[in-house]
Amino acid sequence: MTSSVLIVGGGLVGTSSAYFSAREGLNVTLLEQKSIGFGASGRNPGFVWLHCRNPGWALNVSKKGRALYDELRNDLPVPFEFRADGGLIYFHDERQAPIFKEFVAARQADGLDMTLLGNKEVRDLVGPIREDVVGASYCAEDAQINTPTVVAALAAGARAHGADLREGITVSKLIFSGGRIMGVETNEGNFFADKVVIASGAWTEKLMRASGLEVPIGRERLQVMATKPLPMQIKPVVYGPTAAKAYGLFRNLPSWDDALFRSKIEEESGYEMLTLASQRANGEILIGCPMDYPSEVDLFPTLDGLKAIADDIITDFPGLKKAGIDRVWAGVLPFTSDLVPVIDEIAPGLIMAAGHVFGNSAGPMTGKLISQLLTETEPEIDMTEVRWNRELDPVIPGATVHW
Ligand SMILES: Cc1cc2nc3c(=O)[nH]c(=O)nc-3n(C[C@H](O)[C@H](O)[C@H](O)COP(=O)(O)OP(=O)(O)OC[C@H]3O[C@@H](n4cnc5c(N)ncnc54)[C@H](O)[C@@H]3O)c2cc1C
CATH class of the missing domain: 3.50.50.60 (FAD/NAD(P)-binding domain)
Known part of the structure; x- marks a missing residue:
């Protein structure tokens, strides 16, 4: 049976x-x-x-x-969207560079296809990013799905x-x-x-x-905004430097300095940010994300969370300052x-x-x-x-x- x-x-x-x-x-x-x-x-x-x-x-x-x-x-039986254009974490403070260098070396030792990119390479991959970006860790094995x-x-x-x-x-x-x-x-x-x-x-x-x-199993809420469809300008999936402190692989590095990864926007908003941007095939750019930890699944974005996204993205992606916003939402991920x-x-x-x-x-x-x-x-x-x-x-x- x-x-x-x-x-x-x-x-x-x-x-x-x-x-x-x-x-x-x-x-x-x-x-x-x-x-x-x-x-x-x-x-x-x-x-x-x-x-x-x-x-x-x-x-x-x-x-x-x-x-x-x-x-x-x-x-x-039906197609889905998958793009293999890698992923990066950019940084814009020279003092963060030794930490990223150490991180990339450690990941290479773990067998990942990783490199350290400089200003021009990052700007070629991420059109709207701030001009003074210093560099990024880049992993060719990262990919993107819709x-x-x-x-x-x-x-x-x-x-x-x-x-x-x-x-x-x-x-x-x-x-x-x-x-x-x-x-x-x-x-x-x-x-x-x-x-x-x-x-x-x-x-x-x-x-x-x-x-x-x-x-x-706990709950972590992340808030997201989606722009209207825009010309293709962000190839890889992109995290900002605030995201580095979310990961033990960064925090456990001998060179780690937590203070270098806390932004003014985080201080003002009270949220830790997972600064990110990714562009789907239809052109919309997803941006985010403030994080918090509700006692129940709560799927509502908040005004202060959305403000934190706007402030963060305008600072790091000035090219998106005037982008039309199509939708906002929150999601809750589980964790142990x-x-x-x-x-x-x-x-x-x-x-x-x-x-x-x-x-x-x-x-x-x-x-x-x-x-x-x-x-x-x-x-x-x-x-x-x-x-x-x-x-x-x-x-x-x-x-x-x-x-
Ligand atoms: C904003 C955001 C950004 C994220 N970014 C990434 C990322 O970039 N990369 C990555 O790998 N992961 C990311 N995650 C995490 C990723 O989304 C989750 O790991 C993944 O979706 C978990 O899948 P799941 O099927 O376990 O849970 P879910 O997709 O949440 O599915 C659970 C389903 O169960 C249903 N359900 C719950 N209770 C009941 C019930 N009692 N009866 C019937 N149905 C029920 C719910 O309605 C829901 O549809 C992100 C999450 C969020 C919210």
Whole structure:
């Protein structure tokens, strides 16, 4: 008999789990509370970012995930947007240069295709950037996706293999019998299956708590603006220097000096900024992002957050000062205290696939790993780091988290 699988959540992780599992012949039903891509996967600026991935599971899954996009482009029934133009973190203070030099050398030693760029090279790649930019770390292996198009393509692929993807169904509780998962309760009645996969991203802690399970997966909100379509002027995905302090790979360098990476705009706004810009094929430029840590998923951008984006981008990308703004939004990403997700069977038949900070590089690959778990096939990556039985710190709403 074909095993049946219920997947909770229609983001990158849920739709890729549905696609790969249905492709293996499993009987898949996916339940999404709103619409496919409603969560973080539909709201992010699309960095497929190997640049700052820690050695171990994070870098392994990201390298495999980056390569998987080539396969998916051939295999999925509808196209999605993917661009392999690399990624950079620019800096505009000479005192930051030795830190970037040390960072690039360390990443080269980790096997990444990285170089240090100078002013002209950065300005050639990023048209609207400030003229006094000093340089950038550049990773040729970084890439860009238009995330809603990827989620839609994975969903189409899952449906083409017979999966049933249902929208507008909220799972409120898990149903167990004798410690084994039997199904889920929803606003449209109970659903039963042999296995249940939890791919509910930043909503996971709340859903699991309703069933008496503590899963310490926190929430980080990021706010984004999208310009109207503009002529192509930003080729790679681009982070500003404020982003460096978000990453342990920078902060743990002997040359690191935190004070050099705190901006006046951060001081005034009270937000740590992940200054970024990426341009989609239709010409719109996504810019952001102030970060905070709500106690519940909160998808509203705030006036002070949007002001911080405007101030930050006008300072570092003067060429965008007059750009028309088409849309603003917020998204909430999930995280664990050790910054890799939980991908494991946490009770008989109940599989957790949540806590992805870097879902663009790890999400589709997670779906493949989930299908391997469901079909009891040896996973193609060592999964020790993402096991359930590791120590995770509790979530503290409001507390800043660095990656
Ligand atoms: C603004 C922003 C920028 C980001 N930038 C990047 C980036 O550049 N690169 C990168 O790799 N990552 C980035 N991320 C993180 C990335 O978006 C996530 O890692 C990824 O989307 C997680 O995918 P997911 O499927 O686990 O979660 P989600 O996409 O959030 O999907 C979870 C889904 O579950 C549904 N759901 C929740 N609870 C229930 C329930 N009870 N019943 C039914 N359905 C439910 C939700 O509606 C949602 O659609 C960013 C995130 C944000 C918000």
